[in-house]
Each structure stands twice: as structure tokens, then as C-alpha cells.
Amino acid sequence: MNNLQDKLHYTFQNPARLEEALTHKSAGRLNNERLEFLGDAVLNLVIADALLKQHCKLKEGVLSRMRADLVKGETLAKLAQTIDLGAHIKLGAGERKSGGQARTSILADALEAILGAVYLDGGILSAQKVTLALYENELKHAEPRKDAKTTLQEILQAKKQAPASYEVTKTLGKQHDKAFYVTCTVGKLQSLGQGKTRKAAEQLAAEAMLEKLKKK
Secondary structure (H helix, E strand, O other), X not given: OXXXXXXXXXXXXXXXXXXXXXXXXXXXXXXXXXXXXXXXHHHHHHHHHHHHHXXXXXXXXXXXXXXXXXXXXXXXXXXHHHOOHHHHOEOOHHHHHOOHHHOHHHHHHHHHHHHHHHHHHHOHHHHHHHHHHHOHHHHXXXXXXXXXXXXXXXXXXXXXXXXXXXXXXXXXXXXXXXXXXEEEEEOOEEEEEEEOOHHHHHHHHHHHHHXXXXXX
């Protein structure tokens, strides 16, 4: 525990919070799920704030994609490995035997839970300090990336193919909570996307089409 706190550059006033953050649901009823929920919110706030300060001229959409890349499970798991977090996570016998300490989802959830625990233990400034220390290298090399629709359009233009078409095939739910289903068509290929807005569904359909084109 002391070794992990050294790597986090944070010492818990209440070590029980760290214990809870390190306890997977397979190991007991008092586990890290609630702290993970809190840590997810803390992480998104801290990273959004850092990106706003670091990239003053970028628009919201670009910043959102950058944040999504930084807070996704794969990134969290990679950062968790740098502090050997898997060695400290408490797992049930089944999860331990199946190699749960190295599973991306378990590592990512535990790291978010730790950020939630730091927030409760020392406040937002402590949580910000721990998060920024973990993300120092990731933030330094974070770069804007084009959205899926733009990338798809450029690929098709380079191949002198007709542009992709997007069609809303159905919508479900009430006005304040709709789900949009969009079909993206490129030649004879089709892909699907679902989102809370038409724009989001189109982006997901474009991402799916890019994957199809890669395989082809």
C-alpha cells in the first residue's frame, strides 16, 4: 500500500478509502464500483480543464475527441500498468485465476476508483494533482484528430469515389431521450451507427465504415 501511494505521490488520510478503491466486486460487497462512478466524473473534469488550458484555440468537438481518447479504458489500463496497479487489486478467486489483475476493464475501473477515493480523501485539488501526474506524458503528446466523417470523406476523395451517404433509418424513445439509428453507405458497403443525436450516430456509422474499409 505504501509503495502504491508513493507512486501516486499521495498519502491517504483514511487508508480505508484506498482499500475500497482496490477491491473488485468479485472480492466482496464493499467494492470499488461507487468510487469508480465518482472517479469517472473527476477524471473527465480534470482532463477537460487541462485540455482547455493547453489548447486555447481548439473547438469543442475536437476537444471532446481528445478527451475521449485520454479517458478511454485502454489509456487508463496503460497508465495503471505504469504504477503496477494490478498487483494491488483485490480479486475473487475466480477472477484471480483467470488473470483479472491484467484485464483492461478491471485496471481501468480500479484507477478511476482511486481518483474517486483521492477526491473524497483530499478534495478536488488533490485529485487534480494525482490525475495530472499520471497523465503528464499523455497530455504532453495529445494531438487533435479528425472526426470519422471527415476522415472517411478524405479517403473516398483520394480514391476518386463518390462521397458516403447517411440516412436516419429509425428513431426510438421520447423527445428528450431519443436514440437515432443511421446507415452509412459507400458503394455496396453499409454500416450502422446509433447515438443520442443524429450527428453522433453519423460519426459512429462513419467509424464502422472505416473499419470495414480497413478489413477490405
